[in-house]
Amino acid sequence: MKAVQITSYGAADVLRVNDVERPAPGAGEVLVAVEASSVNGHDVIVRAGELKMVSGRTFPIGVGLDFAGTVAATGAGVEGWQVGERVWGMVHPRRRHITAGAAEFVVVSADRIAHAPEGVSSAEAASLVVAGATALTALRDSVSLADGERVLVRGAAGGVGTAAVQLAHALGGHVTALARDRHAEFLTGLGADAVLDYGSTTSDRIGPFDVIVDTVGRELHCYRSRLAKGGRMVTVGLSGPALAAIAASSVHGSRRIRTFSANPDTALLRDLAGHVTSGALRPVVDRVYPLADITAAHQAFERGGVVGKQVLAVSA
Structure with missing residues (x-):
């Protein structure tokens, strides 16, 4: 599968789209076929090496905090999820990941996903x-x-x-x-x-x-x-x-x-989906980039001056 990784800390040009082995879900985990991810400040500071105490100095390191897509497989002990269901979620921000949300597939704990809100595309969902x-x-x-x-x-x-x-x-x-x-x-x-x-x-x-x-x-x-x-x-x-x-x-x-570190669980993601479904919260997407243009997406985020989110389109 394709996955965004870094092999050294630095500016946006250290980002690489690599061919890696597709992960398998363990006990309590879900494999998600990712359709979209977005660029967040956390992604940028990890890439720049500002969170080395968490991400460490062993490479490669996966990039991408959030994702929207469909359930591709479930691990042992996971109940309530069926293959093909639309979901959104987030990898744990305080753990090191070899691959993360900016990849064709991501493995995540089942308590870190929820049903994606109806009426929005995967790109729009990922932006939120x-x-x-x-x-x-x-x-x-x-x-x-x-x-x-x-x-x-x-x-x-x-x-x-x-x-x-x-x-x-x-x-x-x-x-x-x-x-x-x-x-x-x-x-x-x-x-x-x-x-x-x-x-x-x-x-x-x-x-x-x-x-x-x-x-x-x-x-x-x-x-x-x-x-x-x-x-x-x-x-x-x-x-x-x-x-x-x-x-x-x-x-x-x-x-x-x-201050706090955003670390949503299923309950919070459900609440958030409710605000989207009710119309109280709508996505604001500045631009959608193909995964291959991850460097440009990070550069646009760092320049600032835009409205809303930079989103990555991922086809699993």
Whole structure:
């Protein structure tokens, strides 16, 4: 089968589409014939070597956190899944994988998949796995957004950002999106009540907000200061400076900066599918690339300035 792997850490040009042996599911596992995957920040930082404590220094290393496709086989002890059922899911982000979601087949624990939502293509479904699970966890579980609260989504045009705008609106928030000015009309269509141009808007001139969802990972202390009394802030844009800001904010109690690692299980993926089926959350795909163009997809992600997700079309 074809699978994206890296044999050394570095820029996007270290990515290779290799011929590898098709994996077999073990006890409690499911083999999925992958139809689509997407590019996520986690994929990029693994490739760059920023998570060596997890991915190690033994190569090759598989690439691709999420996937959508069909069940191809089940391992011993797996119940409730039939070959041919449409599923979506995610490999474990804190484990090393020889092959992962960006491959024609992927083996994953049965508790990390769910039925893919009806009414969307596999490419569209793949665009929502990590982005949607991250946004839902941030808003519902990390900061417990309440109806009527004022929400700022920073980096609102990206994959997580577009999902957060939609879900914050669905949960009853008054949503302010911070993004490039040219994306204002589109973000308003997703549910934003106001859109601010990040190029001309400084943090000291906005707010206060009850909730801030950050996907950027820079200048966190400046935005944290725009929280209202009792406000909450969560960031998914992790970097060295971001981690330092998170640690330093611990003295602020409930107004500290929170973070988490998206790691959805079947229950969360079912909840997410419900939001898609209801129309509260729709996919935002910037471009679909063939698997052979994985380098270009990663480069587009790193350049930024686009709306939504880069998706990989995979034919098993």
